[in-house]
Amino acid sequence: MDGPSNSAQLVLLHFGRTRLALSQRVVRSLEATADVEFGSVPPPALGAIATTAGRWPVYALDEELEPLRHVPRARRICALLATEGGLFGVLCDEAQVLARQGLTAYPLPLAMRRAGTPVEGVLDGAGVALLTSARALAIVVNVGAGLAPAGEREDR
Amino acid sequence: MSRAAGWLLALGNHRAAVGVREQVHLMLDPAAAELAATPAHCRHVIFWNERCVPVMDLGRWLDASAGLGPAEQRRHLGIYAYQQNAQAQVEFGALWLARPPQRIEVDDTAAAPLPHARARWARVAAACFADALGAVPILALSRIFSGALAD
Numbered sequence: 652m653d654g655p656s657n658s659a660q661l662v663l664l665h666f667g668r669t670r671l672a673l674s675q676r677v678v679r680s681l682e683a684t685a686d687v688e689f690g691s692v693p694p695p696a697l698g699a700i701a702t703t704a705g706r707w708p709v710y711a712l713d714e715e716l717e718p719l720r721h722v723p724r725a726r727r728i729c730a731l732l733a734t735e736g737g738l739f740g741v742l743c744d745e746a747q748v749l750a751r752q753g754l755t756a757y758p759l760p761l762a763m764r765r766a767g768t769p770v771e772g773v774l775d776g777a778g779v780a781l782l783t784s785a786r787a788l789a790i791v792v793n794v795g796a797g798l799a800p801a802g803e804r805e806d807r
Numbered sequence: 808m809s810r811a812a813g814w815l816l817a818l819g820n821h822r823a824a825v826g827v828r829e830q831v832h833l834m835l836d837p838a839a840a841e842l843a844a845t846p847a848h849c850r851h852v853i854f855w856n857e858r859c860v861p862v863m864d865l866g867r868w869l870d871a872s873a874g875l876g877p878a879e880q881r882r883h884l885g886i887y888a889y890q891q892n893a894q895a896q897v898e899f900g901a902l903w904l905a906r907p908p909q910r911i912e913v914d915d916t917a918a919a920p921l922p923h924a925r926a927r928w929a930r931v932a933a934a935c936f937a938d939a940l941g942a943v944p945i946l947a948l949s950r951i952f953s954g955a956l957a958d
Contacts, residue, residue: 669843716844757859760852761954762900763845770844773852773859779840 661754663780664730665745667714667723670780672749677785679738681746682729684722695793697722700729700740707731709740710792716769716781718792732785739794749777756782767791809915814908815943819866819880821925823932823944825887830908831899832886837862839884839901846957847871853901855886861952862901868956869927880905889948900952911938930955 660675682700687709689698695718696708711719711726726742754776759768769791772782789795812827832855839851839862848868853860866880881903888897919937921928921944928935931951932944 666843714843755857759842760849760859760861760900760952762849762861762863762952762957763842763852764954764957765844765846766957768844770842773842775840775854775859779842779852781842781844 659751661749661751661774662730663745663747663749663777664728664741664743666712666716666743667725669714669716670778671716671743671783671788672774672780673732673783673785673788675748677733678746679731679733682731682740684727684729684742687729687740687742689722693796694720695796696739697742700731702731702738704738707738707740708794709742710794711742712788712792716791732788734785734789734794736789736794739789739792741788741792753777810912811914812910812912813945814885815911816885816902816908816946817905818902819864819870819905821866821869822940823865823946824911824913824936825946825948827910829887829889829948830885831888833907834884834886834901835882835907837884848956853884853886855899855901858899860886860899860901862903863951863956864903865931865946865951866903866905868931869925871927883907887948889952891949891953898952900948 661672662675662678664671687698687700692699698709699706711722713719725744728743729740731738731740757773759770769783769787770781774780813824814830816823839853841850848864851862883904884901886901913936917936919935919942921935922942928944933947934945
């Protein structure tokens, strides 16, 4: 599992008012949205970003974690996330690294679990954030539909 | 004839009741955190006694087509204890309330059918009684917070 429960460091990605926490292990790099080549790949990806390891599809999410077809101006960072299938980029407003110490993680209450939600839990301590994983986000943006040949594999 | 004590709750424009021991805490001016990607009727949590407690807007769920009601309908929070079965551990859920709960006593001669106008009551009520203002469903809290209403 690539969720943040076992990681000493978390990365908080901001999507408007919504903050998502992921294990730092799966956040391979933070790039500038200006480096994304928009329109260069078929939907559902919005564009692609090149690294030394390959060229990866890029997606955007709104505050409700639904895929976007247009990129809000505030999404100035591209977080490159790792799954078993390769890397993909998610555009966000801000990103910050956070020590896990002093934060409390809770499972998402049953009454709040919608089918297909990428939210795996709730993090309290430095404000409130939603816990998720690269794998869950990959499903939401449908990475498989636009993924380039696999590059790096996720560390385990 | 047997009598039972309970709390009368104002859930948006609806009334309902719970057993007197089911209500464990009342927050008159709560600070609830809103979470993205959650159902419209259950958007908030509170952190209470080292737990993350979901806050249900049952009035909104009952009136699903009406959208979000005025903020006065979500002024207070009641926290309720429930068990999925007698052997299960006690769990907690919260309900938005328009007014502080009112202590009531009900006897079994007041039993009544659920309101016909809202078929959804059957999914969240264990029983029903009537008072001078009409039917008052008695909430089945374990059903409400089990996830059965999530989608």
